[in-house]
Amino acid sequence: MPKVLITGNEALAEAAVRAGCRRYFGYPITPQNEIPEFMARRLPEIGGTFIQAESELAAINMVYGAAAVGERAMTSSSSPGISLMQEALSFMAASELPAVIVNMQRGGPGLGNISPSQADYFQAVKGGGHGDYKLLVYAPSTIQEIVDLTVLAFDKADEYRNPVMILGDGVLGQMMEPVELPDITPKTVDKPWALTGAKGRPGKVIRSLFMLPGEDGALERQNYKMKAKYDRMCEHEVLCEMVQTDDAEIVLVAFGTSARIAKTAVHLARVEGIKAGLIRPITLFPFPEKIIAEIAGRAERFLVVEMNLGQMVEDVRLAVNGKAPVAFYGRPGGAVLAVDDILSAIHNCVHGKEPEKIYTGSE
Amino acid sequence: MHKVFSRPSSLKDKPFRYCPGCSHGVLHRIVGETIDLLGVRDRAIGIAPVGCAVFAYDYFNIDMIEVPHGRPPAIATGMKRSRPEAIVFSYQGDGDLAAIGTAEIVHAAARGENITVIFVNNGNYGMTGGQMAPTTLPGQKTTTTPGGRDVRLAGNPLRMCEMLATLDGPVYIERVSVDSPRNVQNATKAIQRAFKNQIEGRGFSFVEALSMCPTDWGLTPKQALEWVRNSMMKYYPLGVYKDIGSAQGVKGQERMGQV
Ligand SMILES: Cc1ncc(C[n+]2csc(CCOP(=O)(O)OP(=O)(O)O)c2C)c(N)n1
Ligand code: SF4
Ligand SMILES: [Mg+2]
Numbered sequence: 001m002p003k004v005l006i007t008g009n010e011a012l013a014e015a016a017v018r019a020g021c022r023r024y025f026g027y028p029i030t031p032q033n034e035i036p037e038f039m040a041r042r043l044p045e046i047g048g049t050f051i052q053a054e055s056e057l058a059a060i061n062m063v064y065g066a067a068a069v070g071e072r073a074m075t076s077s078s079s080p081g082i083s084l085m086q087e088a089l090s091f092m093a094a095s096e097l098p099a100v101i102v103n104m105q106r107g108g109p110g111l112g113n114i115s116p117s118q119a120d121y122f123q124a125v126k127g128g129g130h131g132d133y134k135l136l137v138y139a140p141s142t143i144q145e146i147v148d149l150t151v152l153a154f155d156k157a158d159e160y161r162n163p164v165m166i167l168g169d170g171v172l173g174q175m176m177e178p179v180e181l182p183d184i185t186p187k188t189v190d191k192p193w194a195l196t197g198a199k200g201r202p203g204k205v206i207r208s209l210f211m212l213p214g215e216d217g218a219l220e221r222q223n224y225k226m227k228a229k230y231d232r233m234c235e236h237e238v239l240c241e242m243v244q245t246d247d248a249e250i251v252l253v254a255f256g257t258s259a260r261i262a263k264t265a266v267h268l269a270r271v272e273g274i275k276a277g278l279i280r281p282i283t284l285f286p287f288p289e290k291i292i293a294e295i296a297g298r299a300e301r302f303l304v305v306e307m308n309l310g311q312m313v314e315d316v317r318l319a320v321n322g323k324a325p326v327a328f329y330g331r332p333g334g335a336v337l338a339v340d341d342i343l344s345a346i347h348n349c350v351h352g353k354e355p356e357k358i359y360t361g362s363e
Numbered sequence: 364m365h366k367v368f369s370r371p372s373s374l375k376d377k378p379f380r381y382c383p384g385c386s387h388g389v390l391h392r393i394v395g396e397t398i399d400l401l402g403v404r405d406r407a408i409g410i411a412p413v414g415c416a417v418f419a420y421d422y423f424n425i426d427m428i429e430v431p432h433g434r435p436p437a438i439a440t441g442m443k444r445s446r447p448e449a450i451v452f453s454y455q456g457d458g459d460l461a462a463i464g465t466a467e468i469v470h471a472a473a474r475g476e477n478i479t480v481i482f483v484n485n486g487n488y489g490m491t492g493g494q495m496a497p498t499t500l501p502g503q504k505t506t507t508t509p510g511g512r513d514v515r516l517a518g519n520p521l522r523m524c525e526m527l528a529t530l531d532g533p534v535y536i537e538r539v540s541v542d543s544p545r546n547v548q549n550a551t552k553a554i555q556r557a558f559k560n561q562i563e564g565r566g567f568s569f570v571e572a573l574s575m576c577p578t579d580w581g582l583t584p585k586q587a588l589e590w591v592r593n594s595m596m597k598y599y600p601l602g603v604y605k606d607i608g609s610a611q612g613v614k615g616q617e618r619m620g621q622v
Contacts, residue, residue: 197449197450209429
């Protein structure tokens with residue numbers, strides 16, 4: 001298949017179209033504007049719907065409506081816009097509606113800046129809205145992976161009847177790489193729950209409110225039903241790349257853009273004779289905790305590298321569960337990590353007396 | 364024997380749990396009858412608001428969804444654009460539509476979405492216990508305007524029909540009331556019209572119904588009727604605010620490129 005040189009944002013949008021997404025609703029925000037702009041051109045050509053919504057609140061609720069009638073629908077935004085969508089994401093998870101949500105993260109908190117960041121990890125993986133729920137979260141680190149995971153995201157959203165998030169960042173959205181865009185026949189999924197009009201049957205209801213008379217305990221039961229789904233995701237959906245972890249004494253853990261940079265640092269460390277390796281979670285929820293726990297049994301130490309003040313590191317520590325020291329190196333506020341800085345963090349870790357110290361970036 | 368009155372098939376055989384004198388039941392019934400009359404039960408999708416009418420999903424025997432507070436017009440947009448053959452309506456209170464969801468209703472109207480909106484103006488937040496709504500009248504007492512709504516502090520009420528009628532998007536906007544048999548008949552006609560417009564692909568139709576909330580107003584149903592007639596109707600005059608479907612109709616449609 002011939003490769004095309006394309007930005008991450010456009011690759012994602014085209015992959016969504018190929019995965020059968022015909023409904024896109026969004027509100028402009030940098031660094032993901034190429035997605036709505038691409039969809040505004042592309043979807044009308046193929047009988048799809050593009051709407052520039054009046055806000056991210058409206059955009060996600062349009063997705064919600066389209067999902068409820070059985071369509072493959074998506075929205076994309078960046079950090080502040082994703083914050084505005086959290087209420088609807090909680091409702092959609094509770095109502096068991098599939099959809100794909102893209103967050104090309106930027107520096108925060110607040111309006112922050114438009115530089116790439118990974119500071120929305122907690123929001124993405126811990127259920128950023130209210131109540132007990134989870135999104136299935138994919139963290140691509142190349143443009144090809146953006147394409148492949150976008151297609152997978154639509155399938156998994158339908159399979160689990162749950163919103164799925166693709167957590168990228170400004171680097172991944174804006175960067176160009178050669179990719180193969182697969183010719184796929186989108187999976188057609190039976191959606192007996194979708195609202196289609198009550199022809200020849202009683203009316204159907206999609207809801208997240210469970211307080212009718214006689215419904216005592218219904219919400220608790222719904223929560224357990226959702227938990228069973230998240231447990232199934234943990235069982236079957238974990239994706240993770242491992243680089244030279246078999247004999248690694250120091251294991252880096254990083255996702256997305258950080259993982260690309262960390263991978264180079266690991267290779268440079270190997271050249272120096274340091275036995276370094278990398279675990280790259282591709283799904284952030286479900287988290288590859290079993291893999292990390294297993295490697296923690298033989299590695300001497302861990303170094304978590306993120307473009308934030310230390311978020312995924314908490315999940316790594318839980319997975320390692322005291323079996324090895326876990327250090328953190330990261331930079332917040334839209335600062336991109338440098339290979340050299342990661343390498344010196346590796347040096348500090350290997351030789352330093354306080355492996356749990358937080359290493360700050362050199363300015 | 365000739366049956367002159369029966370439950371519309373678009374409503375379930377369930378007693379309404381709304382308070383005595385509440386207008387939600389009357390309006391549900393009109394909507395149910397309209398869906399039956401126009402023969403669109405097969406493709407109707409209703410959107411329940413957050414508010415007392417959230418339980419609309421439990422009363423209508425059609426496909427229904429319950430969604431976040433104020434967002435029904437965005438939900439309706441996503442549905443109608445995805446399934447143009449569906450007959451999509453939102454049913455919203457004044458807090459839902461004119462406070463938290465103001466942006467969504469204004470922009471759905473501005474886009475001229477081919478949907479039907481039933482707007483229940485009862486001048487307060489019924490469900491949460493009678494707080495001020497954007498439609499609460501100046502001087503009206505609510506639990507959050509205990510001394511009466513002071514417009515210098517709490518702002519002025521919103522007249523949604525008048526506001527939306529300034530937009531080019533909507534084709535039909537009318538304010539009705541359900542305080543008397545005659546007004547119920549008018550309201551029925553308006554709601555039928557609002558659904559017919561959608562069926563005929565005309566565009567955005569909006570019916571505001573002045574409604575009673577005797578419980579949170581602290582009035583008897585009879586006093587509540589007087590309040591609707593003597594106070595609400597003065598501030599919110601009944602009538603047609605926009606009607607492109609009829610007289611100057613075709614022109615308006617052409618302007619919107621929707622013919
Ligand atoms: C985001 C959010 N904020 C607040 C509420 C609480 N709440 C529930 S109903 C309601 C007001 C409803 O009033 P209205 O729309 O006028 O409907 P009514 O009950 O009067 O028919 C509010 C504020 C909520 N459910 N969600
Ligand atoms: S509180 Fe008011 S709006 Fe709610 S059911 Fe009672 S009368 Fe109706
Ligand atoms: Mg109200």
